[in-house]
Amino acid sequence: MAESWISPPTRQPLIEDLVSGVDRYNPSNVGILEDYLYHQIRSQEYDCLANLAILKLYQFNPELYNPDVVINILIKALTTSPLPDFNLSISLLDERSINSSLEEPDPVPALLPTLKRLNDLLYKCRFPAFWELYQSAELEHLRDNYTVECVGFEDSVREVAIRAVKATFTRISAERLASYLDLNGTDLAAFVQKKGWKMEAGVIEIPPNPDNQIEATVVQENIKLSQITKLIAHGASN
Template sequence: MATNWSSPPTRPPLIETLVSGVDRYNPSNVSILEDYLYHQIRSEEYDCLANLAILKLYQFNPDLYNPDVVINILIKALTSSPFPDFNLCISLLDERPAPPPSDEPDPLPQLLPLLTQLHALLHQCRFPAFWALYRSDAVENLRDNYTIECVGFEDAVREVAVRAVKAAFTSIGSERLGTYLDLSGDDLKAYVEKLGWTLNADTGVVSVPPNPDNQIESTVVQENIELSQLTKVIAHAAQTSLPVVPAV
């Protein structure tokens, strides 16, 4: 997992060279990294380190700042929960100098609180609340202008929910699962089948296959201490103990 995060198998050699070397701080390469970001938006690929390199360049070169790029980076990082990608991006934004004046309004100040709230709901596994906020009028601008362009965004959010369910459940009611995935009816059945899970039509219960996270197994730890070892411990304690000072 860590290897895929630091060096995704889909990363092109040119981007690998930029991200791994000193060229990541060369402002003339920002357009290459931005094009790679939009490739990620269109292809469902994700490369956190390459996107962080863009934010670092914006930090050092405020004149390069592009709010649409920043918002798209945050959208991609949003679906990496529970991993800390979103917070890593935010930390670079907090240190970014104020951008130069522009004729066009900056959409980031308006959308950043919404993105942060959506991330918090995902991180807390409050999936029904996430979908309620995401479908609300307050997030209309984000949906209509950004996430609609991000191929597979909603499925990526569902994958976050699936990871949480796999870690916590061996079985779950289909209605409850549907609120986590924002799916119902035939769409939910098709998604469950795609996951390889089993839906009992009579009880409406979805069985989650066993995995290391949802299996409760007791672990017995046994330590054998030989008498010779115990003798050394007692002797060492006796040598290091403080002398008793008689009362006056």
């Protein structure tokens, strides 16, 4: 997993050269990296290090700052929870970029608290609360102007919930899973079937995996007699 995070298999050779070489700090390459971000938005691919390189270029070159790019990077990073991608991205947003002079008002400061709340809910596995906030009238602007452009955003969020479910449950009620995924009825049944899981009498069985199986662990200590005598002698001397 760490290897695919550092170098995703979908990363193009040109982007690999930019991300891994000294050219990652060349401001003339920011357009290439931004185009690559929009490719990720359209294709459901994801490349954290390439996106962080954009934010780093914005730090060094505030005149390049594009708030829509920043928001799209944060939206993509939301779907990687519990990985630290979102917080890594936030850490590269300094005052220079956020307060950069723009022809129109910068939407980032207004959206940032909301995006942080969404990330916090996902990180804490509060999935019903996430969907309630995300579907609220308060976030209509975010949905209509940003996440609608991010292909598969809601399905990617559901995969965050599925990772948590697979690591926690062996059986889960359909009602509870529905609240985690914001799916009901035939949509939920189709999702469960696509996963290859069994649902019977309103209960879904989660296939065994290393995270949801309890196994006894036997720990054996090998202590030599010479070590014990040294310990006793040390205690006696004190």
